[in-house]
Amino acid sequence: QLQLQESGPGLVKPSETLxxxxxxxxxxxxxxxxxxxxxxxxxxKTLEWVASVSYSGTIYYNPSLKGRVTISAxxxxxxxxxxxxxxxxxxxxxxxCAKDRGNHITDSxxxxxxxxxxx
Amino acid sequence: xxxxxxxxxxxxxxxxxxxxxxxxxSQSIGSHLNWYQQKPGKAPKLLIYxxxxxxxxxxxxxxxxxxxxxxxLTISSLQPEDFAIYFCQRGDTxxxxxxxxxxxxx
Numbered sequence: 001q002l003q004l005q006e007s008g009p010g011l012v013k014p015s016e017t018l019x020x021x022x023x024x025x026x027x028x029x030x031x032x033x034x035x036x037x038x039x040x041x042x043x044x045k046t047l048e049w050v051a052s053v054s055y056s057g058t059i060y061y062n063p064s065l066k067g068r069v070t071i072s073a074x075x076x077x078x079x080x081x082x083x084x085x086x087x088x089x090x091x092x093x094x095x096x097c098a099k100d101r102g103n104h105i106t107d108s109x110x111x112x113x114x115x116x117x118x119x
Numbered sequence: 120x121x122x123x124x125x126x127x128x129x130x131x132x133x134x135x136x137x138x139x140x141x142x143x144x145s146q147s148i149g150s151h152l153n154w155y156q157q158k159p160g161k162a163p164k165l166l167i168y169x170x171x172x173x174x175x176x177x178x179x180x181x182x183x184x185x186x187x188x189x190x191x192l193t194i195s196s197l198q199p200e201d202f203a204i205y206f207c208q209r210g211d212t213x214x215x216x217x218x219x220x221x222x223x224x225x
Contacts, residue, residue, distance in 0.1 A: 049214035104214035109162035
């Protein structure tokens, strides 16, 4: 059974860089048709798709994040990562790593990790 | 950008009730519409994709319909475990979610 686990700091200072890693077990990042994604959810609000990397390495970003976001995959470790630069309080959210099968059909999720942006 | 608007934002219902939740896109999105259920402190769970296709393992009391700009999630007979927040999501980039509908116990 596919499992995803987020890891990274729970507290980031304003203007600094948020970095998270998702470790995938029970499946391969290289499996055809799979997309590996980051979604986030500010407390009490709706969800927002952040970025995805496909099984073949193609990368997709949410335009709303205006070039602050980078997603990468390390297939040898079965991990993918998120970097978000110049964070503000508006980036405080639960960050979920997830797997989708195209068209944002997200069928597997990590448990989520709360990242708070505060000095 | 295409906006996704759900209605109502919350509703109260009893076990056994039929519940419908609406999701409207500001422009046509064809059938690219997904529905999720989220319980407190948990990750979302995929219920329906491509507007009406039931995800494997999801009870058949859940159904989806619609295309273009208007979509509906229906729970035919509400069960105690169905009290949760439901989100629709545009199924193409940037995968915009609706604001959610909270289903509460009457």
